[in-house]
Amino acid sequence: MTGKPVVLIVDDEAGVRESVRMVLKDDWETVTQPCGEDAIEWLKENSPALAFLDILMPGIDGLEVLEHIREGDSELPVVMLTATKTVRTAVKAMKLGAFDYITKPFDVDELRMVASRAIKNADLLREVDQLRSEVGSQYSVDNMIGESSLMQDVFNTVGRVAPLKTTVLISGESGTGKELIAKAIHYNSPRASETLVTINCAAIPDNLLESELFGHEKGSFTDASAKKIGQFEIADKGTLFLDEIGEMSPSLQAKLLRVLEEGEIMRVGGSGPLQVDVRVVAATHRDLRKLIEEGTFRADLFYRLNVVTVTLPPLRDRPEDIPLLIRHFVEKKTKEHGLPPRTLGQDTVEQLLGYPWPGNVRELENVIERTLVLAPDCDEIGVNSLPPDMTAGPSTAGPGTRQMVLDGRKSLDLAVDEFEKDIIEEALSRARHNQTRAARTLGTTRRILKYRMDKLGIEQPEA
Numbered sequence: 001m002t003g004k005p006v007v008l009i010v011d012d013e014a015g016v017r018e019s020v021r022m023v024l025k026d027d028w029e030t031v032t033q034p035c036g037e038d039a040i041e042w043l044k045e046n047s048p049a050l051a052f053l054d055i056l057m058p059g060i061d062g063l064e065v066l067e068h069i070r071e072g073d074s075e076l077p078v079v080m081l082t083a084t085k086t087v088r089t090a091v092k093a094m095k096l097g098a099f100d101y102i103t104k105p106f107d108v109d110e111l112r113m114v115a116s117r118a119i120k121n122a123d124l125l126r127e128v129d130q131l132r133s134e135v136g137s138q139y140s141v142d143n144m145i146g147e148s149s150l151m152q153d154v155f156n157t158v159g160r161v162a163p164l165k166t167t168v169l170i171s172g173e174s175g176t177g178k179e180l181i182a183k184a185i186h187y188n189s190p191r192a193s194e195t196l197v198t199i200n201c202a203a204i205p206d207n208l209l210e211s212e213l214f215g216h217e218k219g220s221f222t223d224a225s226a227k228k229i230g231q232f233e234i235a236d237k238g239t240l241f242l243d244e245i246g247e248m249s250p251s252l253q254a255k256l257l258r259v260l261e262e263g264e265i266m267r268v269g270g271s272g273p274l275q276v277d278v279r280v281v282a283a284t285h286r287d288l289r290k291l292i293e294e295g296t297f298r299a300d301l302f303y304r305l306n307v308v309t310v311t312l313p314p315l316r317d318r319p320e321d322i323p324l325l326i327r328h329f330v331e332k333k334t335k336e337h338g339l340p341p342r343t344l345g346q347d348t349v350e351q352l353l354g355y356p357w358p359g360n361v362r363e364l365e366n367v368i369e370r371t372l373v374l375a376p377d378c379d380e381i382g383v384n385s386l387p388p389d390m391t392a393g394p395s396t397a398g399p400g401t402r403q404m405v406l407d408g409r410k411s412l413d414l415a416v417d418e419f420e421k422d423i424i425e426e427a428l429s430r431a432r433h434n435q436t437r438a439a440r441t442l443g444t445t446r447r448i449l450k451y452r453m454d455k456l457g458i459e460q461p462e463a
């Protein structure tokens with residue numbers, strides 16, 4: 001054995017077998033078989049990297065061998081060898097899962113190229129599968145923390161609905177774990193090996209959101225210089241997570257409702273509907289019933305989304321989970337930052353238990369991270385090491401932040417959050433709490449400013 005990948009060549013004509021072998025033998029280990037029966041027999045004991053199958057052969061033909069391979073659930077890439085008159089059959093073979101086909105008499109360079117492409121493609125697919133299952137295994141409710149009966153109820157519901165195609169609406173305050181639950185639903189469903197697409201409806205300006213979701217045809221509006229595939233199409237066979245659905249405009253809500261009901265989308269400027277098979281999971285930190293009363297959320301869409309609701313309780317309603325979460329984040333963050341093992345003193349834990357956690361689990365995670373990286377080197381972390389803003393006013397991103405990020409003592413995300421909070425608070429105060437004016441100063445919209453404020457836990461009186 002040479003250690004090179006093995007390529008199987010099946011053809012009833014010795015001349016063809018030999019010429020294919022001659023072309024490939026320098027780069028790959030080649031094995032030839034004269035008929036379908038022998039190929040199937042050989043495949044029982046061997047797993048090549050690629051197979052070339054002649055279509056027309058007496059006895060078991062190439063298509064039947066291909067079907068046999070696919071039934072065995074093998075990922076083996078197959079390239080069909082075909083005489084020009086059987087090209088139609090070759091197309092059928094592609095539908096059965098062949099990677100490509102080559103017409104005889106073949107071009108030497110083309111043969112080499114197709115072979116290396118097929119092998120490379122199979123390698124990539126294997127890699128994607130591997131990554132997907134690694135990512136997927138992280139997102140199981142088993143890895144989520146919560147012994148409280150409120151969280152146990154959540155986990156039970158997720159376990160029951162994940163395998164179904166049902167639309168799920170996840171509600172809960174900022175930082176309660178909505179995105180984590182959305183991922184758990186996708187990765188514990190039969191769609192786990194397909195794509196999970198996340199769209200944050202609050203982060204995309206309303207006029208762009210429609211084409212982001214449904215795509216557009218070239219020239220359908222002034223900026224549309226090229227065709228764009230929408231996220232619904234990208235999520236086909238998988239899951240689309242619509243985060244912050246409460247921020248979607250009523251006109252787009254109507255379009256979304258139609259997609260959910262018909263199972264088909266319409267590209268902006270497109271001529272006809274396209275079928276899509278997408279499971280939708282939506283989340284919001286808002287009270288949609290209240291938005292319905294206020295007239296900004298459509299009741300019909302709400303009932304369509306609300307088939308199953310998962311409500312994530314705020315952290316202050318499940319204090320018994322706080323010590324578990326602390327332990328979890330201390331472990332996670334010490335590992336992430338390569339810090340020596342540490343624990344939080346009992347008084348520190350008690351201090352944290354007494355805090356109302358407006359930013360919920362995310363805030364707790366950030367506080368633990370900050371405390372760990374800033375605490376003096378000692379085994380047990382005391383109350384003094386807790387961030388001052390837990391007891392005093394809001395934090396500011398001081399001049400040392402840059403260095404702390406560069407030294408790896410603070411995460412970039414956290415520094416950016418602190419900076420953003422600081423700037424927004426300052427802009428609001430200068431605008432005398434007029435959010436529209438503050439938004440203009442910051443070059444954003446009031447809607448997006450409000451969303452960022454909620455996310456960062458900035459409470460301000462409306463001027």
Ligand SMILES: Nc1ncnc2c1ncn2[C@@H]1O[C@H](COP(=O)(O)OP(=O)(O)OP(=O)(O)O)[C@@H](O)[C@H]1O
Pocket residue numbers: 143144145146172173174175176177178179180181285328361362365455
């Ligand atoms: N039960 C839990 N166990 C472990 N980690 C959790 C749990 N809930 C939330 N987290 C962590 O808290 C952080 C915030 O969670 P997530 O982003 O899912 O919240 P969210 O509700 O989507 O927040 P937002 O409304 O701000 O978007 C994440 O880092 C997540 O991993």
Ligand SMILES: [Mg+2]
Pocket residue numbers: 178179243
């Ligand atoms: Mg979220």
